Amino acid sequence: MNAAEGKSWRNDAHAKVTGRAKFTDDLKFPRLLHAVPVYSDFVHARILRISTEEARKAPGVALVLTAADVPGTNCFGQIIRDYRIFADDKIRFHGDVVAMVVAETRDLAIRAAALVRVEAEPLHAVLDPEEALLPGATLVHEAHGSNLVNTHRIRRGDVAAGFAQADLVIEESFRTQTVEHAYMEPEVAVSVPRPDGVIEVYGSMQHPFSTRRFVCACLGVPLSGVEVVGTPMGGGFGGKDDTAAIVCARTALAAKLLGVPVKMMYRRDWSIRESYKRHPYRVAYKMGVSRDGHITAVQCRILADGGAYCSVTPWVTWRSTVQCCGPYVVENVHCDTYGVYTNNVVAGAMRGFGSPQMNFVVEQMVEIAATRLGISGVEFRRRNMVRQGSVTITGQRLDTHKVAMAEVLDAVLKEIRYEEKLARCSHGRAEGDELYGVGIAMSYRGVSLGAEGVDFCAAIINVQPDGSILLEVGVHENGQGAEAAMSLIAARELGVGLGRIRYRRASTSTVPDSGTTVASRGTIMGGGAVTVAARELKEKIAEAVCGRLGCPKGQVRFDGETICGGPGGGTISFDEAIRIMFQTQCFPYVFGVFRAPRVSWDEHTGQGDAYFTWVYGCQAAELSVNRKTGKVRLLGAVAAHDVGRAVNREMVRGQFFGGMAMSAGYALHEEIRSKDGRITNTNLNTYRIPRAMDLPEMTAIIVENPDPQSPSGAKALGEPTNEILAPAIANAVFHATGRREFSLPIRTMPVPEDEPEEDCRL
Amino acid sequence: MRLHINGRDMEVADSAGERRLINFLRDDLDLTGAKNACDIGACGACTILLDDEPMKICIKRVKDVAGHRVLTIEGMAAPDGTLHPLQQAFVDCGAIQCGFCTPGMILVAHAFLLNQPRPTREQIRKAINGNLCRCTGYQQIIDAIERASVHYQEAQPPAPAPST
Numbered sequence: 044m045n046a047a048e049g050k051s052w053r054n055d056a057h058a059k060v061t062g063r064a065k066f067t068d069d070l071k072f073p074r075l076l077h078a079v080p081v082y083s084d085f086v087h088a089r090i091l092r093i094s095t096e097e098a099r100k101a102p103g104v105a106l107v108l109t110a111a112d113v114p115g116t117n118c119f120g121q122i123i124r125d126y127r128i129f130a131d132d133k134i135r136f137h138g139d140v141v142a143m144v145v146a147e148t149r150d151l152a153i154r155a156a157a158l159v160r161v162e163a164e165p166l167h168a169v170l171d172p173e174e175a176l177l178p179g180a181t182l183v184h185e186a187h188g189s190n191l192v193n194t195h196r197i198r199r200g201d202v203a204a205g206f207a208q209a210d211l212v213i214e215e216s217f218r219t220q221t222v223e224h225a226y227m228e229p230e231v232a233v234s235v236p237r238p239d240g241v242i243e244v245y246g247s248m249q250h251p252f253s254t255r256r257f258v259c260a261c262l263g264v265p266l267s268g269v270e271v272v273g274t275p276m277g278g279g280f281g282g283k284d285d286t287a288a289i290v291c292a293r294t295a296l297a298a299k300l301l302g303v304p305v306k307m308m309y310r311r312d313w314s315i316r317e318s319y320k321r322h323p324y325r326v327a328y329k330m331g332v333s334r335d336g337h338i339t340a341v342q343c344r345i346l347a348d349g350g351a352y353c354s355v356t357p358w359v360t361w362r363s364t365v366q367c368c369g370p371y372v373v374e375n376v377h378c379d380t381y382g383v384y385t386n387n388v389v390a391g392a393m394r395g396f397g398s399p400q401m402n403f404v405v406e407q408m409v410e411i412a413a414t415r416l417g418i419s420g421v422e423f424r425r426r427n428m429v430r431q432g433s434v435t436i437t438g439q440r441l442d443t444h445k446v447a448m449a450e451v452l453d454a455v456l457k458e459i460r461y462e463e464k465l466a467r468c469s470h471g472r473a474e475g476d477e478l479y480g481v482g483i484a485m486s487y488r489g490v491s492l493g494a495e496g497v498d499f500c501a502a503i504i505n506v507q508p509d510g511s512i513l514l515e516v517g518v519h520e521n522g523q524g525a526e527a528a529m530s531l532i533a534a535r536e537l538g539v540g541l542g543r544i545r546y547r548r549a550s551t552s553t554v555p556d557s558g559t560t561v562a563s564r565g566t567i568m569g570g571g572a573v574t575v576a577a578r579e580l581k582e583k584i585a586e587a588v589c590g591r592l593g594c595p596k597g598q599v600r601f602d603g604e605t606i607c608g609g610p611g612g613g614t615i616s617f618d619e620a621i622r623i624m625f626q627t628q629c630f631p632y633v634f635g636v637f638r639a640p641r642v643s644w645d646e647h648t649g650q651g652d653a654y655f656t657w658v659y660g661c662q663a664a665e666l667s668v669n670r671k672t673g674k675v676r677l678l679g680a681v682a683a684h685d686v687g688r689a690v691n692r693e694m695v696r697g698q699f700f701g702g703m704a705m706s707a708g709y710a711l712h713e714e715i716r717s718k719d720g721r722i723t724n725t726n727l728n729t730y731r732i733p734r735a736m737d738l739p740e741m742t743a744i745i746v747e748n749p750d751p752q753s754p755s756g757a758k759a760l761g762e763p764t765n766e767i768l769a770p771a772i773a774n775a776v777f778h779a780t781g782r783r784e785f786s787l788p789i790r791t792m793p794v795p796e797d798e799p800e801e802d803c804r805l
Numbered sequence: 806m807r808l809h810i811n812g813r814d815m816e817v818a819d820s821a822g823e824r825r826l827i828n829f830l831r832d833d834l835d836l837t838g839a840k841n842a843c844d845i846g847a848c849g850a851c852t853i854l855l856d857d858e859p860m861k862i863c864i865k866r867v868k869d870v871a872g873h874r875v876l877t878i879e880g881m882a883a884p885d886g887t888l889h890p891l892q893q894a895f896v897d898c899g900a901i902q903c904g905f906c907t908p909g910m911i912l913v914a915h916a917f918l919l920n921q922p923r924p925t926r927e928q929i930r931k932a933i934n935g936n937l938c939r940c941t942g943y944q945q946i947i948d949a950i951e952r953a954s955v956h957y958q959e960a961q962p963p964a965p966a967p968s969t
Binding site for chain 1: 831835836837838839840841842843844845847848850877878879881882888892893895896897898899901902903904905906907908911926929930931933934935936937938939940941942943944945946947
């Protein structure tokens with residue numbers, strides 16, 4: 044069974060259902076030692092002394108490392124190098140690692156870790172992002188000069204004039220919470236010193252190339268001295284970039300110093316304590332609307348708490364800025380965005396990347412405006428949403444691809460029978476205790492990195508003498524099925540059976556750095572590279588066999604696995620063609636590169652062609668709210684997304700359902716809670732991700748408008764599915780209770796401050 | 806003490822009884838399908854079956870399973886490698902993404918279907934409620950379990966209607 048027959052296909056499915064798939068912690072090596080991180084209980088403090096003598100003497104301990112043992116650079120970061128492999132001058136948040144203990148077993152390492160002593164001078168902890176910006180605020184990074192990490196802005200049109208034209212001006216404030224990725228596999232890495240001097244790194248991370256950069260910088264060795272090998276990964280969702288790379292670097296350092304393999308497998312509580320999170324936002328939003336239902340102006344201030352280190356806060360908040368008006372045409376926009384340092388847990392990349400927060404705001408604002416104007420939310424959206432040829436708030440004309448906003452909206456409204464159900468909503472009044480509501484939300488989303496950075500990807504197709512094919516692409520398998528998607532795209536473009544293709548798990552030493560597998564860019568960028576490579580291979584085959592076929596190269600045609608000459612000419616099988624190529628040393632080895640079309644950005648005005656293409660999505664939620672307990676029960680959810688082209692349909696549906704589930708958790712359950720800067724819910728019994736019974740039956744509507752700028756036609760899906768169910772739920776809760784929810788997670792009843800953590804273990 | 810794992814009998818020293826079962830299976834027997842993900846029995850990634858009942862083993866000791874039948878994910882497929890129909894259904898329905906929860910999910914579903922070969926989707930949800938998955942939203946896992954239930958029905962025909 045395969046995708047071509049409408050069934051799911053994955054190259055790794057068999058290994059994963061039989062338990063044979065080897066994740067990083069499943070790998071074994073002779074003389075393997077185990078490492079564990081050491082934390083202190085400080086939140087913000089100047090380090091005076093770290094005493095490791097007692098730990099070094101503990102049973103089974105091989106090594107205790109601190110910042111003093113780092114031969115290369117101790118600071119790293121993709122944007123600002125402020126994140127330490129080991130804390131040196133200060134402790135800046137509760138998850139800072141001050142040392143690492145390496146021992147014969149993990150249990151012995153854990154025991155010894157308790158013997159490391161940290162003396163430090165406590166400093167005032169800045170835990171409120173507004174306080175962080177006040178003059179004279181305690182600085183998280185003194186060398187940075189302030190707690191402001193970055194700003195972004197949009198200046199479009201004339202907002203004063205826009206508000207003057209408005210018949211109604213609405214101002215609201217919103218807050219979103221800190222949430223955890225909660226990938227099922229915690230951070231883990233193994234580093235293995237090779238006889239040739241190279242350190243080989245296996246780990247659960249979604250960016251082998253940046254991992255390699257950090258490892259090499261930490262060790263002070265060239266990039267050729269470290270090989271990071273892609274390893275099956277138990278989920279990432281954006282969360283296995285920075286922290287995961289540090290975990291790899293720490294084990295690599297220990298392995299290099301000791302000359303033996305070293306593994307570090309994180310416990311869940313360490314993972315939640317140390318790993319970066321989704322940014323909590325505070326948004327003040329002002330929208331002017333005319334009586335005829337048009338948005339005349341938007342002014343907003345976005346404040347993102349980036350926690351103790353920069354991570355990718357400037358990029359996350361950039362997307363929030365570009366998409367700060369949702370999928371609506373607004374002529375007058377004034378947006379100011381601030382990313383700030385605090386002593387809270389670090390915030391960084393998470394599926395959605397700055398859009399879930401803004402969509403929660405915007406998709407409620409449009410409904411608030413519509414309600415106040417006395418028109419339907421759907422009609423209000425239709426009057427303002429982007430259409431073919433519309434110009435976005437950053438001045439980008441949407442004319443290079445099909446603008447499918449209306450198509451996805453209509454699909455969802457029809458499937459869920461929105462109008463009929465809207466009429467049945469309780470609005471706070473019902474016979475019994477269950478209040479009923481339905482709600483929708485929609486978005487557009489710039490695909491891939493956009494003006495965040497240079498965007499390209501490489502692929503290698505290496506056909507073997509017997510016609511079997513090795514495929515290697517610079518995107519990483521995070522669990523989403525990237526390898527399967529790349530294989531399917533290659534098979535389709537080459538017209539060969541899937542059985543010929545073996546995906547060769549890439550390592551950093553074999554394929555060029557193709558960027559990180561984030562930003563929903565895997566399929567569009569990787570698939571682009573594969574398509575380019577496949578086309579080059581066909582060119583090469585045509586050149587090699589045209590003599591045999593007795594026709595000019597240009598007349599060679601590919602009909603599945605048969606290669607045909609000109610009219611009335613001969614045919615030749617794929618296998619035979621490959622044999623000829625090896626005989627003539629015209630090797631069927633190709634290297635394909637896809638470069639994303641040009642984008643532009645003016646940081647001063649916030650204007651430019653921010654992304655080379657966009658995707659469109661709409662989701663609806665149906666629910667009941669118990670007026671006595673406040674409990675929200677999801678009854679159904681529908682989503683429609685334009686994916687460009689669906690490469691692997693069941694996996695596409697899986698992205699829909701997984702994204703919607705995570706968004707439902709964002710809306711209703713999930714929140715990293717902390718007390719005085721220390722996270723209190725550090726395991727999956729108290730950090731509550733959605734369980735099967737929390738979720739309703741979901742419907743996925745796959746809309747396909749192949750993108751002319753994407754060589755494979757495919758666009759993006761992983762993040763769009765994860766960015767709008769929360770506002771749809773918020774709108775449904777409003778239709779049920781008659782009350783607006785301005786904070787996440789949604790609590791329809793106040794929760795007492797001192798309520799104990801609920802233990803949802805089953 | 807005697808252990809019975811995936812149809813194989815083995816004798817282990819009584820001193821091994823206090824060891825964490827998950828470490829024993831993963832480290833000593835190389836049965837790495839059971840995963841460490843929370844260490845406190847909250848997520849189900851370490852699930853095995855003990856006499857056909859699910860057990861979260863990250864909080865269990867080796868002695869806890871002595872004398873009982875243990876089934877891990879490695880024991881689900883036929884000896885010739887043919888997938889169990891439930892495993893095949895997971896493959897066909899797209900129920901796998903990262904695969905970290907998959908072994909536990911399959912085992913929990915297997916135990917459930919042995920008891921309830923004609924389940925409703927709501928019953929399936931309840932059965933897998935103790936096993937966390939962050940990738941799939943559970944929907945295709947439920948599809949797979951529903952699809953595989955046919956196989957369990959064939960193995961266990963409905964009780965004949967009581968004669969009147």
